[in-house]
Amino acid sequence: MTLIDAHCHLDRLPKYVIPPGLLPITVGYSHSSNQKAVEAAKKHNIPFVLGIAPQTAIKEDLSKLGEWIDFIKKSAPSAIGEVGLDYHWAENEQDTQKEQVVFQRMIELAEEMGLPLVIHAREATQDVLDSIQLRNFRNGFMLHFFSGTLHDAKRAVEMGGYVSIPPVRSKDRTAAIGALGLEHLLVETDAPYVGRTPDAVMDSVAYIAEIKKVDKETVIERTSQNARAFFKIK
Numbered sequence: 001m002t003l004i005d006a007h008c009h010l011d012r013l014p015k016y017v018i019p020p021g022l023l024p025i026t027v028g029y030s031h032s033s034n035q036k037a038v039e040a041a042k043k044h045n046i047p048f049v050l051g052i053a054p055q056t057a058i059k060e061d062l063s064k065l066g067e068w069i070d071f072i073k074k075s076a077p078s079a080i081g082e083v084g085l086d087y088h089w090a091e092n093e094q095d096t097q098k099e100q101v102v103f104q105r106m107i108e109l110a111e112e113m114g115l116p117l118v119i120h121a122r123e124a125t126q127d128v129l130d131s132i133q134l135r136n137f138r139n140g141f142m143l144h145f146f147s148g149t150l151h152d153a154k155r156a157v158e159m160g161g162y163v164s165i166p167p168v169r170s171k172d173r174t175a176a177i178g179a180l181g182l183e184h185l186l187v188e189t190d191a192p193y194v195g196r197t198p199d200a201v202m203d204s205v206a207y208i209a210e211i212k213k214v215d216k217e218t219v220i221e222r223t224s225q226n227a228r229a230f231f232k233i234k
């Protein structure tokens with residue numbers, strides 16, 4: 001059984017050797033990081049996800065957004081991400097608007113390419129879910145590094161989304177794990193930013209196993225099955 005780390009940044013771990021039985025999904029968040037994600041994915045022969053994240057929408061000159069999107073299209077990723085809204089980094093109304101504009105373009109892109117969304121939502125989970133619902137987006141999504149409330153988690157699942165659990169415990173995450181079925185959960189590390197490497201995904205597995213009172217093998221099996229379905233991995 002191959003355990004899938006549904007979200008990490010392998011280009012930031014140039015010396016990392018993927019151990020047998022683990023499949024990390026590498027993710028970009030800006031044009032330069034997307035280019036590096038494609039290189040890392042080729043090197044390791046793993047799936048990759050490309051997108052323009054809200055942090056990038058604030059920091060970078062958006063006049064090149066069209067070119068960035070062309071690169072994503074021709075690279076044929078497994079999903080569009082990480083994309084979404086981040087009100088923690090938005091300092092004013094202008095920042096929020098830039099994030100909204102880019103997020104809408106990313107949803108459009110996912111629709112056009114028939115791909116699901118890997119969502120980055122920080123202090124903005126409700127607004128992200130509203131955007132997805134308003135557009136009637138149907139290709140599926142995962143809430144990467146879930147940091148919403150129990151209500152957000154339940155709503156995401158009702159909308160057909162997955163809730164992805166990082167190796168960091170919190171009250172809301174524990175409540176979400178307790179309330180949701182294993183068929184709605186994914187595990188991830190966001191390495192090297194949160195877990196040091198994708199190996200840390202076993203901490204997410206242990207977290208879920210403990211809360212749901214099931215063995216780790218069951219969590220590995222079910223979350224990997226979910227990830228395979230979401231990213232369409234054979």
Ligand SMILES: [Zn+2]
Nearest residue numbers: 007027082190
């Ligand atoms: Zn990330």
